[in-house]
Amino acid sequence: MPLLRDEAAKLSQDDMVRGIIEEFADKDDLFGILPFSPTTGKALVYNREKTLATGDWLDPNDEVKEGASTFDEVTTRLRILIGDVDVDKFIDGTMSDVNSQKAIQIASKVKGMRTQFRDALINGLQANKQFDGLNALVHANQVINVGGHDMAFSMFDELTDAIRLGANCVMMRSEHIRAYKAMLRLMGGNTGGLIQLPNFDRPILAHDGVPIIANDFIKKVDGKADIFAFHLDEHAGLHGLFASQHPAGFSIEDIGTVQNKDATRTRIKMYVGMALKSTHALAKLSGVKLPAAPAPIGG
Template identity: 35%
Template structure:
């Protein structure tokens, strides 16, 4: 059975483990929504739909022309993610009880791991970090990457991104800066809404019923989906989740949290957080990326001239502005 991390936290009977899982999910809009399949062993083989078989029509006493679909067999290995939290015995004794001091450090370590995993989900590249896994930027190719061609975000681009996903995506991920661009574009459209909430009761913006979720900075304070791609552009991602069908996480057991007590070699209390996990994309159209999008001002800080509405066009569009005439 596949569970999201918030669901797994509810089922955990270990208070320390439950707290760590909740911090993982609360600090990442990806880990909050992504289902994780429990698997046996350290890898998982699966078939990804390639080309569907052909069909035909026949007359009486005629046969069908045989054809078979193409299936791509893929394999995903699990990675080991985690870290140790050491708190000096002196700090524990002089600055409060053991649970308070160690809990603070454990929460900080967990948040850092959550942000690092989220960055790998999008930007992971085993050629650069062989101990990790390939993220969506590396996995998505061909028609699953819509080229914004260095232009400002438009409603057409957004709809193309949504349409590139099988059925309808469960979420669109972007940075806070890109959210401002998107809000500017969709605010005047009927599909815009701010009445939805996430798993923790936080308000979420939606477009056409699809949640728009923000990806925060990484553990070093750098934007994960910032305007730092080629030419000062940024990307948005549309994703459909589902175990064995679309995008799903893999794990062998849930997040492990172990209190190792005081170490013999030095006077510190150690807590170890560890997680054997991976990522699988079961359908070729389970996710899509809109790349090459710039800010409205082109990222230079200077505003572009506004587009003046003409009577021929019947007024300005949702993204156009009428330039006021200067007084003479």
């Protein structure tokens, strides 16, 4: 859909404050710690251990039996997230007195597509032409069903223990973050569980030294939501993928004049995927009860 004159007029007013007041939050702690690795092809293929070969205890002169380990071949495809922005040349030339029409539309488009990407990190499905997100990647043996019970510290012990390589992040909805803080306060303190990470400009909540980050793209179902833990690592853990000939993020391409109208077209695209090298690098608590909404002030 091209930039409409009515929308352009909102951005071109004599008394308008320069710039745009952002209404849609664009902050995601996961971006601060998720590693990305390049791949030269349209997919990354790797082998995951399936069974380990063992030896035998023998008496002298016993026959030695042969045994080999087996592996599963795993393929993770890159997916395409792409969109165009058309800006009428007349509007861009006459209504960019306060705010650049083209620059604002490109920035807003990138922001909207970034939101799509963040949702896919959790809920993506290859069937929807996306890459598989955490819900699809987590192995059934790594799902801990808590049956809708209230949050407890023991749940986090079990969750982080499930990450055999060592959990380096726990992720949950902001409501669960507040519930975790409430549990800390009941113990007589509210700062003991905080740590400082190099990629953040503020203290981060932690469980036994494992940072806890918020992600509200985790879906709520019947007053419950999942909580994830993972090991981030390009070699054996969870990490993002990008095409080696393109940037690890959105690229912006000037297509030029649209053939059938007096407008310029800009294309925003990203070739991206996500890989889980070891199934033991990801686990989740399924169906943790969300805290009740607080009563309205004065109510």
